[in-house]
Amino acid sequence: MTVGFKRDYYTAESGDLMASDIPILGIRELHAGIDETPILRGINLEIPSGEIHAIMGRNGSGKTTTANIIMGHPDFEVSEGYVELEGENLLEMEPWERARAGVFLSFQYPQAVPGLQVGNFLRKSVAAIRGEDAAKGSGFRKQLKQAMEELDLAPSFLGRYVNDGFSGGEKKRFEILQLMLLRPKLAILDETDSGLDIDGIRTVAKGINAVIRGSESGALIITHYSRILEHIQPDKVHVLIKGRIVKTGGPELALELEERGYDWLEEDQTEESSDEAENTA
């Protein structure tokens, strides 16, 4: 009944203040894995409205798994915990229902769909998520034109096939174009900076800032490097090691990681796990 509860908050006189108490994204004690192999071992995370958080960590630490589970990838099994979008349980929804509820994932490896034209696909996606009216008329065309200009995409881009033969940079800019048009409540950006040069990162960061900053939406940026975080100042940085958030800090934590790497945090983590092992023994 969290849905009804949330709606009551918003219709109340003091709605603004109260609404901000419900995070855009709430993850509690999330345990998940694939084929019986645990990957996430108790993630806790809250992103309040208007905030941008970053998750940093090495390959295999569970960053992409977290993104996939929020979006609803079928390969992963959640064994414990919950994931909520503004208090609504996402885990019971199909991926397309999550998208319509306001979750957006910018993929690390966007899939090609030969024969499906970009313009047609964008219109259908906007219609599916924001409603038929939002995808019609001059209003939509104007938004589309403006977003494409900001991302340095030529009009001929609309006639190409989705991610088919795109360069790495084009794929990432196309993801951000979708982000700008779909206007989600929660944007998850999985390694959006990988494979981009400095100009590309700057362009993409501009797009992300335009959507999230000053809005009631939230964003979760998943990255290896601190480079993109120089252009999008995150409100919080979380460090993920072996399926757990081991440290949370401000933007300065990203710089510290850049200098010191992850080893110093990993040592802490090893101690912690061995403590735990003793406790359970």
Add this chain to the structure above:
Amino acid sequence: MSHSKWAGKRRERFREKQGGEKIAAKEAHDAVGEYKAGWHDPENATIRFDFGLSEQVVRDISAIKNEPEWMTEIRVKAYHHFENRPMPTWGNMSMLNNIDFDKICYFLRSGEGTEDDWDDVPEDIRNTFDKLGIPEAEQKWLSGVTAQYESEAVYHSIREDLEQQGVIFLDMDSGLREYPEIVKKWFCSVVPYQDNKFSALNTAVWSGGSFIYVPKGVHVEMPVQAYFRINAKNMGQFERTLIIADEGSSIHYVEGCTAPTYSTDSLHSAVVELIALPGSHIRYSTVQNWSTNVYNLVTKRGIAHKNAKIEWVDGNIGSRLTMKYPAVILKGEGSHAEVISVAYSGKGQHQDAGAKIHHLASNTTSKILSKSISKDGGRGSYRGLVTVSPKAENCKLNVVCDALILDENSRSDTYPTMEVANPTARCEHEASVSKVSDEQLFYLMSRGHAEEEALAMIVNGFFEPFTRELPMEYAVELNKLMALEMEGSIG
């Protein structure tokens, strides 16, 4: 704990792969139940032959139509050839050998004749064509229409301005009556009755089809359309089409077809002959959507003279077994051929389709693009032959065949043959087989599209190189048909 219905289904699918066990829901999903043109009218035959084929049946068909003697003779010769000719020993032999030629009606007349006003067509039949949207399409975007019901055309019309320019567009029976000399000159000139068992059968019992002549230099801007409907059970439909484009002319011919869904079989065996005289252009587009109890065994071939161009745009969605290889003989220098085809094979279906192109002259070019999708145990085969004769210099040929397989039970085969006897030829051949991946579906679903929409997007995208060649109205229709085929299909 399962967090998603989709995940549940995916695991079920995985189990099926492992153990080979069938899923009940999948069994319940029966392609026949989804076929939208499967209704039938009460049969109001004015003439109906008994089942079975004999020389007398062939002579009776000719007599009913008051044909000239030479046509009766060809029919009888073709009949004997058919009787003596063995079944093909390739393609899907077990399905071919299931055809019971004694359980087929070879001639059935439903109306009183061919009308040029829909109001004069018997009501049941008119309603059927209304439901299929033919009169509406005629008003909006066609130059002329022939509607064939069982053995003969029940409706026919052509725009007056084309008639004034000398364009002949008739059903084949009227064509033979009104222009016997033209028909005699070209009939069997591209596809002789001895070509194969089914071209012999068609020549023996042919009825209906289209006859078109486009005079020198005339361009027919909007397409002309023929629609073929089988209504009766155990029916055999044997239309014969002859299109002659005179020098420098052009025409686009579009055909569609449907039939009711019955538990017994029907046979559709057409012959189409195209003659593209120097500098002319014929485009022939088909959207074949027979119900899955129809055997569709068709011979289509064209001859392209100097600098002429023939294009076959061939879509096969329905039927139980289709064996069809649209062919072009590039006889004149500088002529060009294109065969663009798509095939969809669902449960119990085998689409054995492809193309044949013969480069007989120099500087001729050809292009084959074949796309096939198989699903629910369906089987798609590409069978192609391209030849270049020793005298043909500087020919260019390009063959691309792509197959998309939607589940583990379905099958795709490719039988490409190239016989190039001149070393100056430039040949390109590409083939690919792909599967729809969960990652592709997940990507589209993450953009708000439910799984069936997501699959339809992938499938329509795969067919896009074909649909963009169709008139827009047909492309929309084809996309709708494919979306219907995809309903409830993941599991």
